[in-house]
Amino acid sequence: MANSSSGDSMVNRLVRIIEAFDADHRSLSAAELARRADLPSSTTYRIVEDLLGESLLERHGQRLRLGNRLWELVSRGSPVLGLREAALPFMEDVQSVVGHHTALGVLDGNDVLYIERIGSNEMTTNIAQVARRLPAHGTSTGLVLTAFATAEVQEAFLRRRLPALTDTTITDPAELRRVFAEIRRTGHCVMPGLIVPESTGVAVPVFDRAGTAVAGLSVIIPRHGGPVATSVTALRTASRGISRALGWHRPLGDAVRRP
């Protein structure tokens, strides 16, 4: 694809333009857009015209917004949509039984990317937001997904120098190996204060029809006095339901003993 004189590809320039919009900047003027995308105005305006032509951007007065068409295009074909549609009813069950934030996340590089979250207005601090990332080693979901990932992904994870995020973040590779073995043995992960000192994350893997741990289902409960046992049971129950909705037919006990 044709590259600009600065060497970045057209796709890269498009990414920078779309990336300029986020939850705090859902509408931008063309000048703000060029500045946030760090692109020359002329380049920005040219791309904006093409994006408007395809309804990927929308003009509202003098402001630009990401078009509904862009959301539609990406959502329709994304694996994320199938996963969250299968999971949502079961997440409601968990939220109803446990009474705390329930989240669904996938492993993406070194992060957990949260694709769904429900629950609100109670005590527990929950920093997992939809379409946001948290470092995998700082979340119960990230540890569960790494514990059930391929040996290759797991070794790459253990080779990284992991920053301590709170007093209880586990960063020692030998200790992490023990944690992964325990998660694989029990099928769940309970981690107090990995990122937020006053919260405990409880997570279980969600397996797809091929038996791959494609997502992690979690609740965030108060670190002191939170319903750990209830959470584990509710999550394990819901996870089986989601896996079944994804086409899993073999006994899940087998999967929990993998790899």
Add this chain to the structure above:
Amino acid sequence: MANSSSGDSMVNRLVRIIEAFDADHRSLSAAELARRADLPSSTTYRIVEDLLGESLLERHGQRLRLGNRLWELVSRGSPVLGLREAALPFMEDVQSVVGHHTALGVLDGNDVLYIERIGSNEMTTNIAQVARRLPAHGTSTGLVLTAFATAEVQEAFLRRRLPALTDTTITDPAELRRVFAEIRRTGHCVMPGLIVPESTGVAVPVFDRAGTAVAGLSVIIPRHGGPVATSVTALRTASRGISRALGWHRPLGDAVRRP
């Protein structure tokens, strides 16, 4: 932006590539992708390489999928995310009280684009799926949103020749004007069998902080013996909650009497 010899822009070629993925084609080989996008293989492979470089596509063995990064990028900045996050808890309330499919849709051109749906496994046929479209004149949501749209949008709607989708689809402009006036007067819309003969759609508008009807909240109930009055009350109650979550502070009665 540089156009190819066939005159379509780079953005257009990207759209065709992303559009090749949908709910039935979440993973494609490069050859399938080129065929579905109707682009030369060489063009497709070049764009695919750039998309892989930005993690907007992911390679799984010999297959390509839309990357989680693409979903994240678009979701984070899209107005759709804020709307569905505000609405989801209230949609659960409606689903729980009414016991039928509850959907949230926005007007996009001549269509309703559904951005959220909850509920499942009961009698009513519901063809509104997330990230799918239905013709606006064939849905209670579309009629509600058009009734509360600007005069300009409404006149453009009435100038179109609307196809009859079932025996009860309203296509006559004079009759539609009466329907719109009635929707504005009552603040809701009850429409039997517009697309699916055995279902009735009930919808209300959701207003944002500026008092604009940004979305329609609906339930699909059985046409014969469905809980119409309960649905209207639950939807009106939930819609106020969503509007408040979106920052609306003035009495909603005012909005219902607009425009």
